[in-house]
Amino acid sequence: MVPGYKLKLNSYDLGVDIELADAVARLRFEHPEVRAVIITSGLDRVFCAGANIQMLATSTHGFKVNFCKYTNETRLAMEDASAHSGQHYMAACNGVTAGGGYELALACEEIYLVDDGNSTVSLPEVPLLGVLPGTGGLTRVVDKRKVRRDLADVFSTLAEGIKGKRAVEWRLVDGVFPRGRFAKAVRERALALAAGEPPREGPGILLDTLSPEATADSVRYRHVELKLDHENRTAELIVDGPQGAQPDTPHAILRAGADFWPLRAFREIDDALLRLRFHYDTIGLVELKTRGDLAAVRRIDTTLYQLREDWLVNEILLLMARTLRRLDLTARSLFAVVEEGSCFAGSLLEIALAADRIYMLRDAAGRVRVASSPMNGGLLPMTHGLSRLQVRFMAEPQCAEEIAGASEPFDTDAAERAGLATAAVDAIDWEDELRVAIEERVSLSPDALTGMEANLRFAGAENPDSKIFSRLSAWQNWIFSRPNATGERGALTVYGKPERPQFDWRRT
């Protein structure tokens, strides 16, 4: 049994972020026996912000914002593993842990720092770069670690950072150890965390590579297809439901491994969303579609619900939830399209509930239907902890419960009455109405839509996780595009050059 696992990171840029996200996912699925993970480095510099700054200074606005979002989703996945997978992340900070590196440490359950007079933690973005350590940095400092706000203020403006006992007193790290004792002390703490969890057998299952077939206007996976219409700036994301007999015991699911439909399909959705964000930034609207059998989705959901205590099923559910949160946080207009052959049931109904609007065809035969499953009762929460049904029915909480508990599917009339359809459209008007709605939508200001959608999607009290994305990426979106950061003489532009930034001093 391997109780601990060391993750080595030598530099810090998107490449490393992708590797990190991949490693965090593999640890969960491939190494369930691992109960504690120490993030450390091969060099004496654990997390160096150098690559990060270079990336921020030279990349486009869109890439910067997408990068911030992606890194935070990865960090939330680590926190999710600490909280729900019994895999505890620890940061062993040795040398300079700055900027993105300290943000990564902040995502760990515990942070330890070498006490050698040189090793420091810092968030130098404000003093050095004129931008925010906003991708979770500031929020995690005051909301997660509960650093006193005035000390957080001093810390966030001190380029050289904080070291030693003061870092402990200010709650920036959980402990410091002299260099000679550091590795042993951190390892002991990791073993203690691991010992607090019941042992699990490994290995788990192998996550194979998705290897979609990508052309200029489509990305095709096994169960998912992303179709791109570059000219009209729209895309279709089509998810195929499960087909044929499905495993329904822990043993059979383990044997199916990465081929098990929910795991494969949601990994593919996740990948498609990331490609959409990073590769296709002018696509303004995504039609969300499903194809398959409502009952088959409900059956597989029921299996997952009943077996949710099994470690692998638990991991699959957590992955589905993270993927759906990635969808909620995707800054494109999302219209769910429910038509004949759709299978928006349970976990796939969540995709429709994540959409800004749900268009549902009213067919004479009543074959177009949606359905709930035990998945809609809160197992796949949004970033701020509420279910999508709870957010949808803020005014009538009992509607959320009734729909989640409904035993029968809803045809279009029933779905409209229940508040599940934004528009129920007769067959004769269907194509025109949908086309006009989409054309209107993609004609609007993309910035205004980004702000509007982010505001309307997350009704309810905010928690630290949701604050990271709402408040912080909003501020960062602003600050990144201001001349004070990215103008010709902005702080980010001139970083590392002899000249000093020139600021427009007006504040609002």
Next chain:
Amino acid sequence: MVPGYKLKLNSYDLGVDIELADAVARLRFEHPEVRAVIITSGLDRVFCAGANIQMLATSTHGFKVNFCKYTNETRLAMEDASAHSGQHYMAACNGVTAGGGYELALACEEIYLVDDGNSTVSLPEVPLLGVLPGTGGLTRVVDKRKVRRDLADVFSTLAEGIKGKRAVEWRLVDGVFPRGRFAKAVRERALALAAGEPPREGPGILLDTLSPEATADSVRYRHVELKLDHENRTAELIVDGPQGAQPDTPHAILRAGADFWPLRAFREIDDALLRLRFHYDTIGLVELKTRGDLAAVRRIDTTLYQLREDWLVNEILLLMARTLRRLDLTARSLFAVVEEGSCFAGSLLEIALAADRIYMLRDAAGRVRVASSPMNGGLLPMTHGLSRLQVRFMAEPQCAEEIAGASEPFDTDAAERAGLATAAVDAIDWEDELRVAIEERVSLSPDALTGMEANLRFAGAENPDSKIFSRLSAWQNWIFSRPNATGERGALTVYGKPERPQFDWRRT
């Protein structure tokens, strides 16, 4: 007895906003007998967004953002009156209630609309202007009125708005009445709301004009002074504590009226903050100072606490709380400076607790002290409902309680131990350390500081009120400064002109 009061607004711009804020304040203090307020119009157009758009299109970025913040503070003051003063605001919407007008209606407890086939409510900012109805509009729609998110999405992209029964079904208004019955129906509803409150005698007290003496580098009030150092981009806000005998019965306080120290001093602070925001936008840092007797502040706080059930004392406390929230939300670096002669006790201690940092002089004699009072226990909450001590001591909630309940003042050493001082500085270093800290602070990117401070000041769960300022003004700050809104061919720039806006379609 006058149970209702009609507030007539014919157009909508900052001038009207100032009049509205003034009217809301006067209603509370001068007309305690009024229990219901109907906001309506002299024309058939209750709230017309015309002036507003003109203002948004032609004003500077800073003015736009400050305007949004100010209007929201006014709307929150109306909601505060509905919730805590027993003065219920209702909107009677007749004609086109668009944009800022509907936002004003959203701030009312109830909204009624004429059902005549023409009268509508709308938030046309996204489709017409490429900006957000972000100054409370979107948040109030989904969080306060709990409009279903997909219907809110349709509503917020529909320039022509929603009318009649559908407006009721979508929860956008509370009722519609035909034109012939409208005035009577609204009046009946207002009388019913008024009848739900115990009757109060009027009139109250007169709020006189503050009439400060303003020069190029100072604004001087009776108890408050704002000193401006334009060259160094700093200011001092100095508050004088109460002097001499103070009224300590409801009758005596009523007789003192607008001259009663807490009312006058906090109205002056409020006015100074607004001048700072609107007139002096390059001032980056404000030193917050007090002068007077700690014990005198504590005595007056104790009086207010003991008499808090009295209507006038209640209003004074609510005004103090709103002023302190205005301070929290002021986008300038705030350093509290505690030195000999300071009187940061109780309600004035809240000013220090609102600061980003608290510098405290360590004098040999131990004369420099701060003190708590019953005011620090939650009577003056921040926007998100927590007390400033609770936010400061998120990690150790008992510290907040101990300080709020402390019977003795804290000298500098005690304040440092208790976590009340960011830095306790010996007399010999005092001037240099403060000067260097201020110089460093004002050298940093003002945009990054605005984002950083807004993030660090509000640890804890967000509620709708705080979401308005954090999420929305952040998004709006971004969207207002993007070419898609305010560039040469931006939607806001070309509004009303024959050409169509040109957008950069990339979304992040």
